[in-house]
Amino acid sequence: MKTHHRIPAIIAAAAFAAAAVSPVMPTVTSGADKVLKYEFEDGNTEGGKIFTEGWAGNTSEDGEGEEMDMTSFSGTGFSYLDQKGTTVSVTADVPEAGLYELNICYCEPYDPNKKVQYLNINGVNQGEVTFPHNLSFSETSGGVVSLKKGENIIELNSYWGYTYFDYLTLTPADKSITELSPTRTLSNPDASESAQRLYSYLRDQYGNHILSGQQEYCGSHNYNIMNDPDKVYIKDNEEEFEYIKKVTGKHPAIRGIDFLVYNSDSTWDDDAAERTIYWVKELHGIATVTWHWNVPCAKDRTKRAFYLEHTGNTPFTTFSISKALEE
Incomplete structure (x- = not known):
């Protein structure tokens, strides 16, 4: 089966590279926790593509792939990053500095497992975001991010590439995160003095230093x-x-x-x-x-590994933590 990343020519012709697009006002959902929504097609891209039309079809040119549906996007379009180093970003204007829950609407139809991209905020790398395989637009968590009051540039930088991006949302993080105040008492009453001193030190650094x-x-x-x-x-x-x-x-x-x-x-x-x-x-x-935990490759076997079969590495294990307590 050919594994070309299939984009119909008629749709590709409708795509354009947005070298510089002025920020637009976000969509705001009413409620106690207001959700700020930003469309990627309204942002900026370096080397990526912006599509203004969707399509449905097979992921492979020979028709032996999976059926994908790119018609359920919101707004006026969506973006696409393929080659490593291409980027797409939006400028988010938030009312208060603090922690926000980031969700990203995307479609990753080409890799049966996942794609991974870099997340940058105001020019600083925040790590990687994993986008599991799907065949139509859906949301995944981008984690909890720290934003300053006012404008913040939120950028996706292609690492594995070949992923479509529709929009992102920002919601004030839950109070269980923003008002977290760890106890000063360890759960183990028999903890050693050195463990208690280390924990007290870490507790004092929390929220103040890295x-x-x-x-x-x-x-x-x-x-x-x-x-x-x-x-x-x-x-x-x-x-x-x-x-x-x-x-x-x-x-x-x-x-x-x-x-x-x-x-x-x-x-x-x-x-x-x-x-x-x-x-x-x-x-x-x-x-x-x-600790890289090696477990038996199969039940009642002595040969061990810590890779799963889908990684393509050998030896691999069939162990599943979800079945660990089954009789």
């Missing part, structure tokens, strides 16, 4: 334990940390350490536990531990 962190780059390509007979563990996996110190003058406050080898068939030991202890006790840093 702690820097870096995941170490683990592996033989960046591992010198053979040349470190005294096992000064922090010398291992240090490339990123030395680079950050060279550029900023300081090490990150938090070090991420992966315990992958503690749950694999490998006999190689990268001393992750010892490196964690050294970072905390000797260098007085904060450690965060991650």
